Amino acid sequence: MAGASSSSVAASPLTEEELTLTVKWSGKEYTVRVCGDDSVGELKRRICEATNVLPKRQKLLYPKIGSKLADDSVLLSQLPLKSSLKMTMIGTVEDDIIVDQVDSPDILDDFELGQDEAVDIKDKVVNKQKLRRRADQYKIELRNPCRKGKKLLVLDIDYTLFDHQSPAEHPLQLMRPYLHEFLTAVYAEYDIIIWSATSMKWVELKMVQLGVLDNPNYKITALLDHLAMITVQSDSRGIFDCKPLGLIWAHFPEFYNSKNTIMFDDLRRNFMMNPQNGLKIKPFRKAHANRDTDQELVKLTQYLLAIADLDDISVLDHRNWELYDEANSKRRRHA
Numbered sequence: 001m002a003g004a005s006s007s008s009v010a011a012s013p014l015t016e017e018e019l020t021l022t023v024k025w026s027g028k029e030y031t032v033r034v035c036g037d038d039s040v041g042e043l044k045r046r047i048c049e050a051t052n053v054l055p056k057r058q059k060l061l062y063p064k065i066g067s068k069l070a071d072d073s074v075l076l077s078q079l080p081l082k083s084s085l086k087m088t089m090i091g092t093v094e095d096d097i098i099v100d101q102v103d104s105p106d107i108l109d110d111f112e113l114g115q116d117e118a119v120d121i122k123d124k125v126v127n128k129q130k131l132r133r134r135a136d137q138y139k140i141e142l143r144n145p146c147r148k149g150k151k152l153l154v155l156d157i158d159y160t161l162f163d164h165q166s167p168a169e170h171p172l173q174l175m176r177p178y179l180h181e182f183l184t185a186v187y188a189e190y191d192i193i194i195w196s197a198t199s200m201k202w203v204e205l206k207m208v209q210l211g212v213l214d215n216p217n218y219k220i221t222a223l224l225d226h227l228a229m230i231t232v233q234s235d236s237r238g239i240f241d242c243k244p245l246g247l248i249w250a251h252f253p254e255f256y257n258s259k260n261t262i263m264f265d266d267l268r269r270n271f272m273m274n275p276q277n278g279l280k281i282k283p284f285r286k287a288h289a290n291r292d293t294d295q296e297l298v299k300l301t302q303y304l305l306a307i308a309d310l311d312d313i314s315v316l317d318h319r320n321w322e323l324y325d326e327a328n329s330k331r332r333r334h335a
């Protein structure tokens with residue numbers, strides 16, 4: 001069937017079929033639902049949902065499979081899994097989350113896919129199915145109600161709002177300049193959702209430390225974490241994770257859709273399921289050196305407010321956002 005073709009994956013009946021696996025951990029048994037198009041990395045996220053053991057802390061054991069389960073990019077359809085056999089997971093829940101600060105999936109290099117391939121990824125049947133399953137299974141907890149008539153801004157954290165790699169005595173020293181001014185200004189036109197490829201504990205902790213959750217001037221609609229992401233496969237770049245906005249649209253169709261949503265992330269691959277909705281932000285790194293000069297959030301405030309009146313912001317090419325700002329300020333001067 002369409003979308004199931006790939007050079008590296010042999011056709012397997014498991015590809016589209018759902019499989020329920022039993023995972024033993026710490027004396028208890030858990031069931032997780034996966035399918036052949038899921039990678040080992042996704043299986044670990046499903047196990048994380050059931051056990052709270054973070055994927056990177058999990059070691060998976062299964063009869064006759066050996067080291068293949070140590071490679072997150074291997075597809076489950078490539079493994080001889082049977083629902084009659086049990087998997088064993090070894091790993092510890094991260095209660096002391098402070099030990100964990102430097103680890104992040106974002107240290108991977110970003111890449112661009114050819115325009116054709118990006119289209120292909122979002123239209124592949126297998127990826128749409130993954131998205132539907134994720135949307136069915138992932139719960140979004142609203143911290144504040146969605147507001148009718150507002151557009152939606154989805155924000156990454158690491159390197160977008162925060163330099164998570166530099167050492168600092170307090171996280172506020174690593175916050176991107178003008179963060180609160182930016183959120184305050186755009187809140188007039190946009191609901192705000194934060195989506196990070198880390199665990200929910202971390203998302204909350206960082207947002208609390210930066211003062212984002214109790215600022216009186218704006219409200220955050222929801223927080224999303226790594227468990228809301230899906231893994232997709234590209235012909236040229238292999239397997240990678242991305243943030244499918246369709247998951248949010250499926251939860252709140254009366255508020256948000258592909259026409260009124262924009263997402264900021266320093267990694268373009270995170271937009272792969274919705275390339276027209278992504279704006280790749282210049283990464284905020286080396287906070288101590290760049291803290292006094294970084295103006296990205298000021299400039300992006302202008303852009304977001306300038307486009308807020310459009311019915312469909314997905315027709316814009318967000319790669320050219322800086323040109324849009326310039327043209328706009330010229331128009332204002334001549335008016």
Ligand SMILES: [Mg+2]
Nearest residue numbers: 156158159266
């Ligand atoms: Mg990031």
